[in-house]
Amino acid sequence: METSLVFFPQLNMCESKEKTFFKLVHGSGKEETSKEAKIRAKEKRNRLSLLLQKPEFREETHTGRSGQLAKETRVSPEEAMKWGESFDKLLSHRDGLEAFTRFLKTEFSEENIEFWIACEDFKKSKEPQQILLKAKEIYEKFIQNDAPQEVNLDFHTKEVITKSVTQPSLHSFDAAQSRVYQLMEQDSYTRFLKSDIYLDLIEGRPQRPTNLRRRSRSFTCNEFQDVKSDVAIWL
Incomplete structure (x- = not known):
């Protein structure tokens, strides 16, 4: 009994490997981007913390609150x-x-x-x-x-x-x-x-x-x- 082989030219067996390789590379890029975003966010928090510790910033905030309280106690x-x-x-x-x-x-x-x-x-x-x-x-x-x-x-x-x-x-x-x-x-x-x-x-x-x-x-x-x-x- 003979076995017939049928070929499908539109089916590329290598395509799945290429896609898999692409996804791995692309995913690695996303992971790297995510790490960089976390580092930048941490740097922003550090800069904000330093800003809040500045005396002139605290004085400005306190003055604003005092002005608001003064307005409330107009009687x-x-x-x-x-x-x-x-x-x-x-x-x-x-x-x-x-x-x-x-x-x-x-x-x-x-x-x-x-x-x-x-x-x-x-x-x-x-x-x-x-x-x-x-x-x-x-x-x-x-x-x-x-x-x-x-x-x-x-x-x-x-x-x-x-x-x-x-x-x-x-x-x-x-x-x-x-x-x-x-x-x-x-x-x-x-x-x-x-x-x-x-x-x-x-x-x-x-x-x-x-x-x-x-x-x-x-x-x-x-x-x-x-x-x-x-x-x-x-x-």
Whole structure:
């Protein structure tokens, strides 16, 4: 029996060896390139380290930080001292309101001051459509159950607002705003006056980074049932 041999001229048996040899050479080049890149990166790190050790570089960095801190502490100690006279004086000053808001954020209770500010803005509304839209926004953000920034109100106050929000007036949130004001004044404000944020201001020290801490609300609106709902202060 004869065996037939079939030749495929397009098949080059040497080609695989050449490719293998090329890959080996090429791979070696890549490896060498990688080593050179690592050496250059190490040299850059060394140069940067030497640069950071230079006195003039450290002085420039320190000056930049000091300038930033000076900008943050633009409130004079004399002005900050006035905020301790009353809660109303604190909120009536723009920087005082900002400092108090920063303090509330450390206690995760900034929804109270944000609700108060929203109510102040709401009472400036003039057009009926604007009153309706803003009232709905405040209700959905701060009042309704499971609102994203729900404030701590008693059931009766929430129920009154819920019934009036479809046809709101400029005084729809007066009772709620008054209660939140009393909560902040008798609870958060007293702690603010003892906080590092306030003490740094009255002593003229640069503001230090504040640590956020979760705390439970120590007061509820039911504890203030005996407090008069005098909304005349908002008119």
